[in-house]
Amino acid sequence: MRVSFSYLDRQFADVDAYLGDIEELVKTGDFTLGKSLEEFERRFAQVCKMPYAIGVASGTDALMLSLKVLGVGPSDEVITTPATFIATVGAIVNTGARPVFVDSEDGFVIDPSKLEAAITSRTKAIVPVHYTGNVADMPEIMTIARRHSLFVVEDACQAIGASLNGQPVGSWGETACFSLHPLKNLNVWGDGGVIVTRSPELAEKIRLYRNHGLINRDEAIMFGHNSRLDTLQAVIGNRLIEQFEFITKQRISNARRYDEALSELSSFIRIPRRRPGVRHVYHLYIVRAERRDELLTHLSRRSIEAKVHYPIPVHLQKAATYLGYKEGDFPVSEEDSRTVITLPAHQHLAQEQIDYTIEQVRSFYLK
Amino acid sequence: MSVKIPYVNIGGQHAAIKSELLEAVGRVIDSGQFVLGEEVSEFERRFAQICGVRFAAAVNSGTDALILALRALGIGSCDEVITVPNSFVASTTCIALVGAKPVFVDVREDCNMDPAKLEDAITSRTKAILVVHLTGRPADMDPIIEVAKARKLHVVEDCAQAVLAEYKGKRVGSFGVIGCFSLHPLKTLNACGDGGVLTTNDGALYERLKVLRNVGLRSRDECVVWSSHSRLDSVQAAILLVKMSHVNVWTEKRCANAAFYQRSLADVRGLQVPTDQPFEKAVYHTFVVQADRRDELKEYLTSQGVETAIHYPVPIHLQEVAVGLGYGPGSFPVTERQARRILSLPVYPELTQTDLDYIADAVREFCRR
Numbered sequence: 001m002r003v004s005f006s007y008l009d010r011q012f013a014d015v016d017a018y019l020g021d022i023e024e025l026v027k028t029g030d031f032t033l034g035k036s037l038e039e040f041e042r043r044f045a046q047v048c049k050m051p052y053a054i055g056v057a058s059g060t061d062a063l064m065l066s067l068k069v070l071g072v073g074p075s076d077e078v079i080t081t082p083a084t085f086i087a088t089v090g091a092i093v094n095t096g097a098r099p100v101f102v103d104s105e106d107g108f109v110i111d112p113s114k115l116e117a118a119i120t121s122r123t124k125a126i127v128p129v130h131y132t133g134n135v136a137d138m139p140e141i142m143t144i145a146r147r148h149s150l151f152v153v154e155d156a157c158q159a160i161g162a163s164l165n166g167q168p169v170g171s172w173g174e175t176a177c178f179s180l181h182p183l184k185n186l187n188v189w190g191d192g193g194v195i196v197t198r199s200p201e202l203a204e205k206i207r208l209y210r211n212h213g214l215i216n217r218d219e220a221i222m223f224g225h226n227s228r229l230d231t232l233q234a235v236i237g238n239r240l241i242e243q244f245e246f247i248t249k250q251r252i253s254n255a256r257r258y259d260e261a262l263s264e265l266s267s268f269i270r271i272p273r274r275r276p277g278v279r280h281v282y283h284l285y286i287v288r289a290e291r292r293d294e295l296l297t298h299l300s301r302r303s304i305e306a307k308v309h310y311p312i313p314v315h316l317q318k319a320a321t322y323l324g325y326k327e328g329d330f331p332v333s334e335e336d337s338r339t340v341i342t343l344p345a346h347q348h349l350a351q352e353q354i355d356y357t358i359e360q361v362r363s364f365y366l367k
Numbered sequence: 368m369s370v371k372i373p374y375v376n377i378g379g380q381h382a383a384i385k386s387e388l389l390e391a392v393g394r395v396i397d398s399g400q401f402v403l404g405e406e407v408s409e410f411e412r413r414f415a416q417i418c419g420v421r422f423a424a425a426v427n428s429g430t431d432a433l434i435l436a437l438r439a440l441g442i443g444s445c446d447e448v449i450t451v452p453n454s455f456v457a458s459t460t461c462i463a464l465v466g467a468k469p470v471f472v473d474v475r476e477d478c479n480m481d482p483a484k485l486e487d488a489i490t491s492r493t494k495a496i497l498v499v500h501l502t503g504r505p506a507d508m509d510p511i512i513e514v515a516k517a518r519k520l521h522v523v524e525d526c527a528q529a530v531l532a533e534y535k536g537k538r539v540g541s542f543g544v545i546g547c548f549s550l551h552p553l554k555t556l557n558a559c560g561d562g563g564v565l566t567t568n569d570g571a572l573y574e575r576l577k578v579l580r581n582v583g584l585r586s587r588d589e590c591v592v593w594s595s596h597s598r599l600d601s602v603q604a605a606i607l608l609v610k611m612s613h614v615n616v617w618t619e620k621r622c623a624n625a626a627f628y629q630r631s632l633a634d635v636r637g638l639q640v641p642t643d644q645p646f647e648k649a650v651y652h653t654f655v656v657q658a659d660r661r662d663e664l665k666e667y668l669t670s671q672g673v674e675t676a677i678h679y680p681v682p683i684h685l686q687e688v689a690v691g692l693g694y695g696p697g698s699f700p701v702t703e704r705q706a707r708r709i710l711s712l713p714v715y716p717e718l719t720q721t722d723l724d725y726i727a728d729a730v731r732e733f734c735r736r
Contacts, residue, residue, distance in 0.1 A: 008399035015396055019389055026388060029377030031552040031559045057427050057561065058596040060582060074444070074466070086590045087582045093593035096444075096466065182401040189401045190600030191427065212430070212456055213688055218680050220456045221687045223463040226430035230560030230600065310588055317590040319583050 001356045005305040007348040008182055021235045031231050033211070040234040041194070043241050044178075047160065048170040050196040052203035055229025056210050059157040059179025062193035063091035065227060066153045066175040067125060069205045072097050076124040080155070081110040082314040082333040084129040088155050089314055092127065099323065101315050103330040106273040108132050108286065111332070112140040116148075125151040130159035130169050132309075133185070133251075133283035134272075138164060138172040153177065157193075158283035160186045161248040165277040170196045175206075180229070180237060185251065185283050186244045188233035248281050250347035254354055255282040258343060261358040262287060268365040270339075284309055285345035290365070292339050298364045304357050307342040370672040372713055372722050377552055379717035380617070384609060388559075391605035398601075403581075406604040411564070413611055414548075417531065418540040420566040422573035425599035426580050429527040429549025432563035433461035433497070435597060436523050436545040439575045442467050442494050449488050450497040450525075451480050452684040452694075453702040458499050458525045459683045467494070469692060471684050473699040477641065478502055478655065478709075481701070482510035489514075495521035500529035500539050502678070503555065503621075503652035504641070508534050508542045523547065526566075528652035530556045531618050535646045540566040545576075550599070550607060555621065555652050556614045558603040618650050620716035624723060625651040628712065631727040632656065635734045639708075653678050654714035656730075661708050667733045673726050676711045 025036065037055050045053035056062050072078060074096035080088050083104035092099045102118045105111040108131045115126070126145055128136035138154075145152045154176035156162070156169040163169065170176030180192035197203050208215065213224030229237075262269045270288040274280065286309060289295050299306045313333045315325040327334065343357055381388065395406060407425050415423035426432050442448060444466035450458055452471040462469040470493070472484040478501045485496065496515055498506045515522045522543035526532070530548060532539045540546025548554075550562030567573050578585055583594040599607075625641075632640045637659040643649055655678065658664045668675050682702045684694035696703065712726060 006399065008401065015393070018396075019393065022392060023385065023389060026381045026385060026559065027378060029375075029381065029552070031377070032561065060596045064595060085582075086584070086593075087596065090582045090590075090593040090595050094595055099593075189395070189602055191402065191596055191598055212460060214456070218677075219686065220460075220683075223456075223460045223688055225434075225460075225464070226428040226457065226561060228561055230603075232560050232602070233600070308588075312588050312590075314590075319590045319592050 001353060002303040003305060003344050003349065003353045003357050005307055005344045006183060007346045018236060018239060021239065022232065025232060025235050032228055034231050036238060037229060037231050037234040040237045040241070043238065044194050045196060047241070047244065048168050048176070048196045050171060051198055052200065053194050053196045054203060054206045054210065055234060056193045056195060057227040057229065058191040059177055059181060059193040060087040060091050061225070061227040062177035062179070062195045063088060063127065063153065063155060064094045065206055065209055065225065066177055066195055067092065067095045067097070069202060069209055070125060070151045070153070070174060072124050075122065077120060077122040078125045078127055079115065079118050079123060080127040081129055082330050083108045083131050083336065084155065084314060085310070086314055086317060088127060088129055097124065101325065101330060103332045104336070105332065107134045107275060108272060108336065109134050109136040110141070112137045112144065115141065115144050119148050119150070123148065123150055125153055127153050127155050129155040130162055132286055133159050133162055133281035135159065135162050135164045135169055135278045135280070142172055158184065159281060160184070161244065162281045163279040174199065175202060180233070185247055185281055186240060188236045188240070190230065190233055192229045192233045192237070194229070247347045251282040251345055252280070254345045254349060255280070255285050257354050258285055258345065258358065262361065265362060265365055269361070282345050284342050286340050286342050288336065288339040289341045292341050295341060295361065295364055299357070299360055302360050304360055305344060308340060309342050311337055313337045370725060372673045372726065374674040374676050374711070374713050375553055376715055376717050377557070384613065387609045388606055391609050392602055395602050395605045401601050403598055404601050406601045406608065407599055410599070410604040410607050413608070414564055415566060417538070417611070418546065418566045419538045420541045420546070421568045422570065423564050423566050424573060424576040424580060425562065425564045425604060427563060427597040427599065428561040429547060429551060429563040430457040430461060431597040432547035432549070432565045433457060433523070433525060434464055435576055435579050436547050436565055437461055437465045437467065437495070439572055439579055440495065440521050440523070440544070445492060446494040447490060447492040448495045448497050449485065449493060451499050451702070452682045452699050453478060453679070453705060454499045454501055454525065454683065455527070455679065456683055456686065456688070458497060459689070462497065471694065471699060473701045474705070475701065477504060478705060479504060479506040480511065482507055482514060485511065485514045489518055489520070493518070493520055495523055497523045497525055498543065499525040500532055502641070502649070502655050503529045503532050504649035505529065505532045505534035505539050505647050512542060528554065529650060530554070530614065532650045533648035541568070544569060545572065550603070555618060555650055556607065556610060559606050560600065560603055562599045562603045562607070564599065617716040621651045621714055624714045624716070624718055625654050627723050628654055628727060632730060635731055637734050638730065651714050653711040655709050655711050657705060657708040658710055659708070661710050664730070664733050665710055668729055671729045673729055674713065677709060678711050680706055682706050
């Protein structure tokens with residue numbers, strides 16, 4: 001049995017419908033901004049229960065544009081966590097600001113109890129990451145941010161549909177950033193991202209900023225980027241957004257099945273703490289494993305595509321050298337980089353495939 | 368029956384190649400490879416070939432191409448970059464966005480950088496000259512490169528409007544250290560969405576550009592420099608590969624349309640048509656005439672069903688965004704004069720001879736009055 005990590009080949013049971021939509025679009029020649037994108041933005045905003053959504057070129061751009069319209073720039077500091085994909089940091093650095101890290105807690109999200117120690121007079125914003133599809137402790141983070149008058153930009157790139165006590169991710173910060181990359185829970189067929197906000201002023205500013213700062217065809221009032229979600233990708237997004245609840249539920253149910261079975265292997269596998277009230281959407285199903293690298297090889301030999309997100313913590317990447325961090329600075333993230341393993345949990349997996357994966361993990365430790 | 372000739376007609380281009388396009392998109396779907404991969408590599412290989420350079424790196428937009436070019440050259444705060452004020456705003460934006468200061472020099476009658484004005488604009492902080500091949504006409508590269516060499520400055524080419532344009536037998540994008548192209552839907556080689564591509568002969572720069580466009584990753588797990596995502600979608604690469612087999616024909620048709628206008632509007636009073644130097648091949652992304660009574664001419668053509676455009680009515684140094692740069696009205700007289708006189712006539716390959724005759728007649732009719 002083969003258990004693949006990617007499922008894109010399964011997305012096209014009804015490929016003709018997508019091609020039909022694309023054909024219609026090609027006829028119009030309307031390839032930037034326009035109707036289909038506006039429709040997608042409206043529907044995306046609804047999913048997040050937010051008034052405004054703006055489609056941009058990628059999740060990374062969503063973060064960079066958010067920080068820039070909030071005025072973050074050189075000589076500012078932005079706090080985030082090393083438990084993330086490097087793009088979070090790339091976005092911060094692209095604004096000219098300096099990234100400052102705070103360690104993560106057991107569920108791979110920023111540890112609010114360590115947040116205040118990292119705040120300086122230069123701190124301008126906090127970027128909590130809803131990493132893996134978990135939800136950072138937003139009420140606590142917001143309290144601290146308000147106390148120090150800091151902006152909050154949620155990195156929700158992996159967490160569309162996640163919520164805390166019924167409140168969806170993206171509804172706490174000044175803005176929140178989502179990725180539509182092909183491997184995300186809600187994806188398009190290329191790079192894409194979305195920013196949501198409840199501020200009409202920020203929404204307006206972001207719309208300008210993603211489109212060269214042009215207030216009309218000929219007049220630029222700021223130096224802006226070209227960062228638009230392709231209309232063609234919005235057409236795809238409009239179809240896939242209809243499957244999005246199904247996708248989320250499937251992933252959650254797959255994760256529960258793993259949690260249940262793997263909890264019986266607690267001397268070898270440590271399941272991260274599942275906080276009450278959190279609707280975790282499992283973009284990545286990650287556990288901590290004894291003899292991780294051996295397990296990875298074991299699974300791979302049995303055609304199970306497990307992965308490691310990520311073997312090098314962000315603060316120890318070569319790109320981070322100038323920041324002066326060293327091994328030992330963030331023990332939780334560092335320990336995670338040695339022990340985490342990601343098991344396939346996507347919506348197209350059959351029960352047998354999950355059971356097979358569980359069985360192979362079990363046999364690795366018990367035989 | 369009233370005539371209606373739009374300024375652009377992308378639908379017309381696509382009607383003829385629809386089945387090829389959908390097949391290409393289908394191929395990407397079958398592969399499930401939506402980010403980088405074969406289609407993008409093949410596009411880059413062929414694009415490098417048509418530009419006569421060793422390497423091409425495809426990115427998310429022409430603007431991103433410019434930003435990444437400057438970043439790859441290490442240009443940042445405290446640096447100055449020289450460019451022209453009569454372009455689309457992105458050729459200045461990219462300079463500001465990397466933290467450097469844009470410095471303008473005026474243009475010549477051909478709407479391109481005036482090399483004679485370069486020296487005066489160079490300071491100890493100048494790092495690069497960003498040349499724009501506006502309208503699809505190559506800038507006068509020999510004297511520009513001479514100055515750049517003497518003053519040890521990088522030359523970056525903004526070729527957004529100039530795929531296949533030539534200067535003294537060489538394609539644009541092969542003169543500077545990096546060439547930056549846009550693949551925007553309205554360009555002569557166009558994706559069905561945003562896209563851009565960089566060209567270079569420098570292997571080390573090429574490697575840096577590939578890392579920069581992919582969040583600074585050298586491998587799946589190793590990040591060597593902080594950066595963003597800026598990749599040409601594989602779907603768009605597949606679409607562009609289809610169009611690359613047509614782009615020569617399309618470009619020749621544009622040039623033929625331009626030649627027709629040049630012949631039939633040559634001696635019209637109050638109107639100036641662009642002319643080609645023997646050593647250059649302009650590809651006419653836009654066909655820009657200069658008219659004494661531009662606004663009236665535009666209005667007249669509109670009333671006759673002919674849509675036209677102005678590229679661009681507000682020079683960049685007079686934009687609100689440029690207030691901090693210290694320029695004002697009178698700083699660049701040629702650019703400012705042209706901004707009041709220029710008008711872009713439809714020139715796309717799908718125009719019929721009837722369309723062209725109609726447009727030329729209408730222009731002549733107006734100028735006779």
